[in-house]
Amino acid sequence: MASDKEDGAPKSQASGQHHKDLSHKSLLQSDALYQYILETSVYPKEHQCLRELRDLTERHPWNAIAIPPDEGQFLNMLVKLINAKNTIEIGVFTGYSLLATALALPQDGKILALDVNRADYELGLPVIEKAGVAHKIDFREGPALPVLDQLLTDEKNKGAFDFIFVDADKENYLNYHKRTIELVKFGGVIAYDNTLWNGSVADPPEVPQLDYIKHSRGFVQELNKALALDPRIEICQLSIADGITLCRRIT
Numbered sequence: 001m002a003s004d005k006e007d008g009a010p011k012s013q014a015s016g017q018h019h020k021d022l023s024h025k026s027l028l029q030s031d032a033l034y035q036y037i038l039e040t041s042v043y044p045k046e047h048q049c050l051r052e053l054r055d056l057t058e059r060h061p062w063n064a065i066a067i068p069p070d071e072g073q074f075l076n077m078l079v080k081l082i083n084a085k086n087t088i089e090i091g092v093f094t095g096y097s098l099l100a101t102a103l104a105l106p107q108d109g110k111i112l113a114l115d116v117n118r119a120d121y122e123l124g125l126p127v128i129e130k131a132g133v134a135h136k137i138d139f140r141e142g143p144a145l146p147v148l149d150q151l152l153t154d155e156k157n158k159g160a161f162d163f164i165f166v167d168a169d170k171e172n173y174l175n176y177h178k179r180t181i182e183l184v185k186f187g188g189v190i191a192y193d194n195t196l197w198n199g200s201v202a203d204p205p206e207v208p209q210l211d212y213i214k215h216s217r218g219f220v221q222e223l224n225k226a227l228a229l230d231p232r233i234e235i236c237q238l239s240i241a242d243g244i245t246l247c248r249r250i251t
């Protein structure tokens, strides 16, 4: 590590460069440090079926949109720490975050899993079945917003959920928040994924961005501002993976 330092700061920071050349999603300062975390603390504890699902997802052309395994480990721990039982996931893809959550729930725990694409969910489903947790999952194919609206027409669903994980279309994050805040119980947690959006949220406008990053950057920035001003929640911005914002409902 000493050779990477200059006046106490990594060379690339000292020269004002950004860290966009790393091969992983994390905002950590080096690939080596991220590998260290994975190899020391994540892979040895990763459930065999999560590992299998990760390997299977690797072959998907969009594999990079799945949450990374350190985030899966975090979600699994969080769900256990808050004793979540009734949950929602918005944005399933092949199911890595879904399986990490399902494994953490009690036998009678539930996940309402929403995604526009059933085919990707069905790719991972055999592994979820093998893990013995498919009975906890109620998958609904289609846009998530109408499903959330439908839930809200029934008073018994208001405040009925312990945990909601949002990892879908960034354009709708604020629309999701309008609904999730009513669905989560007092003291319950909503987790928004990708709230640092490849680090781009802090970039000045003139910094060139990949098209998909540019497309959603403003929506993520708006979400971050809105969450910070929302008196109904306490928040915690975590800088693991691509950034996760935890919101704990207080009123």
Ligand SMILES: C[S@@+](CC[C@H](N)C(=O)[O-])C[C@H]1O[C@@H](n2cnc3c(N)ncnc32)[C@H](O)[C@@H]1O
Pocket: 065, 066, 067, 090, 091, 092, 093, 094, 095, 096, 097, 098, 114, 115, 116, 117, 120, 142, 143, 144, 145, 167, 168, 169, 172
């Ligand atoms: C980042 S991926 C989810 C990754 C997943 N959490 C994992 O761990 O692998 C985003 C998912 O959101 C889904 N999606 C996009 N727009 C959506 C919408 N309006 N409603 C529901 N799902 C949507 C996409 O089909 C995609 O599978």
